Amino acid sequence: xxxxxxxxxxxxxxxxxxxxxxxxxxxxxxxxxxxxxxxxxxxxxxxxxxxxxxxxxxxxxxxxxxxxxxxxxxxxxxxxxxxxxxxxxxxxxxxxxxxxxxxxxxxxxxxxxxxxxxxxxxxxxxxxxxxxxxxxxxxxxxxxxxxxxxxxxxxxxxxxxxxxxxxxxxxxxxxxxxxxxxxxxxxxxxxxxxxxxxxxxxxxxxxxxxxxxxxxxxxxxxx
Amino acid sequence: xxxxxxxxxxxxxxxxxxxxxxxxxxxxxxxxxxxxxxxxxxxxxxxxxxxxxxxxxxxxxxxxxxxxxxxxxxxxxxxxxxxxxxxxxxxxxxxxxxxxxxxxxxxxxxxxxxxxxxxxxxxxxxxxxxxxxxxxxxxxxxxxxxxxxxxxxxxxxxxxxxxxxxxxxxxxxxxxxxxxxxxxxxxxxxxxxxxxxxxxxxxxxxxxxxxxxxxxxxxxxxx
Numbered sequence: 384x385x386x387x388x389x390x391x392x393x394x395x396x397x398x399x400x401x402x403x404x405x406x407x408x409x410x411x412x413x414x415x416x417x418x419x420x421x422x423x424x425x426x427x428x429x430x431x432x433x434x435x436x437x438x439x440x441x442x443x444x445x446x447x448x449x450x451x452x453x454x455x456x457x458x459x460x461x462x463x464x465x466x467x468x469x470x471x472x473x474x475x476x477x478x479x480x481x482x483x484x485x486x487x488x489x490x491x492x493x494x495x496x497x498x499x500x501x502x503x504x505x506x507x508x509x510x511x512x513x514x515x516x517x518x519x520x521x522x523x524x525x526x527x528x529x530x531x532x533x534x535x536x537x538x539x540x541x542x543x544x545x546x547x548x549x550x551x552x553x554x555x556x557x558x559x560x561x562x563x564x565x566x567x568x569x570x571x572x573x574x575x576x577x578x579x580x581x582x583x584x585x586x587x588x589x590x591x592x593x594x595x596x597x598x599x600x601x602x603x604x605x606x
Numbered sequence: 607x608x609x610x611x612x613x614x615x616x617x618x619x620x621x622x623x624x625x626x627x628x629x630x631x632x633x634x635x636x637x638x639x640x641x642x643x644x645x646x647x648x649x650x651x652x653x654x655x656x657x658x659x660x661x662x663x664x665x666x667x668x669x670x671x672x673x674x675x676x677x678x679x680x681x682x683x684x685x686x687x688x689x690x691x692x693x694x695x696x697x698x699x700x701x702x703x704x705x706x707x708x709x710x711x712x713x714x715x716x717x718x719x720x721x722x723x724x725x726x727x728x729x730x731x732x733x734x735x736x737x738x739x740x741x742x743x744x745x746x747x748x749x750x751x752x753x754x755x756x757x758x759x760x761x762x763x764x765x766x767x768x769x770x771x772x773x774x775x776x777x778x779x780x781x782x783x784x785x786x787x788x789x790x791x792x793x794x795x796x797x798x799x800x801x802x803x804x805x806x807x808x809x810x811x812x813x814x815x816x817x818x819x820x821x822x823x824x825x826x827x828x829x
Contacts, residue, residue: 421747422744448755452753500727501643504723508694528644530675532672532724552771
């Protein structure tokens with residue numbers, strides 16, 4: 384009989400996340416865990432980040448319940464990419480990541496982006512060995528999301544407010560989103576972006592580049 | 607030591623769902639489990655459904671990780687409503703519903719709407735004793751959702767494509783959504799709606815009313 388004890392699942396996840404972390408550190412690799420609800424625009428933001436030419440060597444792990452659409456979109460930009468299909472699971476865990484790391488050229492990358500399953504809840508609970516979590520919220524999802532899904536806002540280092548070009552056509556209070564998100568997490572860095580118009584994306588990639596290069600420098604100092 | 611066996615959790619859920627079902631049948635109550643990703647517009651659709659005056663006596667159970675915003679919105683329309691906060695759980699289960707049924711006047715209602723936690727994945731796996739599942743997809747979430755989140759489309763009797771007024775401002779292929787959703791579930795009834803303009807909502811409420819009244823009639827025949 385297979386018995387799964389919930390606390391042990393989380394403990395095992397932490398242990399494997401630390402092992403992933405060790406592999407990332409050995410490769411001086413900066414890792415972000417990219418999270419959002421379904422259709423907020425994670426893959427589009429990633430495509431734009433690749434197209435903007437940050438100078439960073441970026442690898443990607445795509446997490447989805449089913450399908451490989453997202454990996455195909457990333458592949459067109461020439462980035463090394465692996466698709467994970469979770470079957471039914473609603474989030475990525477550390478072991479799923481560990482299993483695919485051998486398929487990526489970690490030593491030749493500066494930044495690894497792990498695009499989680501589209502879900503505003505569970506992905507925030509499972510560390511995968513990342514340096515930071517980054518979340519995307521489409522403003523079309525409404526201004527009540529920070530207070531209804533607090534954990535992801537609390538856990539993230541940055542929030543990308545996407546589809547900002549839709550603001551004139553929505554009854555959404557963007558200042559309330561920002562105010563409530565900052566009340567949950569005063570250190571949260573917020574970017575307003577649109578993948579359709581390109582607005583705000585260079586501020587995001589500049590910030591990301593600085594983070595990744597700082598990590599690179601810290602790793603060099605250790606050598 | 608507390609041991610949770612996953613298969614037993616699902617078995618226990620089925621058992622409690624059947625008990626809920628028995629209570630609903632005794633009250634000749636038609637029950638829908640309303641599901642979507644975060645911010646697709648479940649509560650807005652419910653508000654519009656209440657405001658349109660179907661003649662049905664409607665009660666509501668609101669499920670959220672945190673907060674009571676949605677229950678407050680429903681209460682303004684004069685409907686009996688109970689808010690469930692799941693803590694961290696990403697879906698409602700049958701037991702959560704069972705626990706709050708005593709707080710609703712089941713015998714005085716024709717229709718109970720259970721608004722699930724905003725999540726396109728897990729809510730579709732847990733029966734709560736409903737007659738049918740209904741899902742909402744905001745067209746702003748993109749046309750790749752049916753193939754990426756197949757279970758919810760397969761489990762639902764109806765799909766409300768919401769925020770249809772945003773179509774001119776999005777790069778979204780609505781026909782692809784419909785085609786892929788129907789390939790997963792040929793019996794799926796699809797409504798294109800907008801809570802902002804009111805488009806399509808009366809077709810939805812007419813359909814819902816017919817379903818609920820048919821249930822009422824079937825129950826009467828049994829008496």
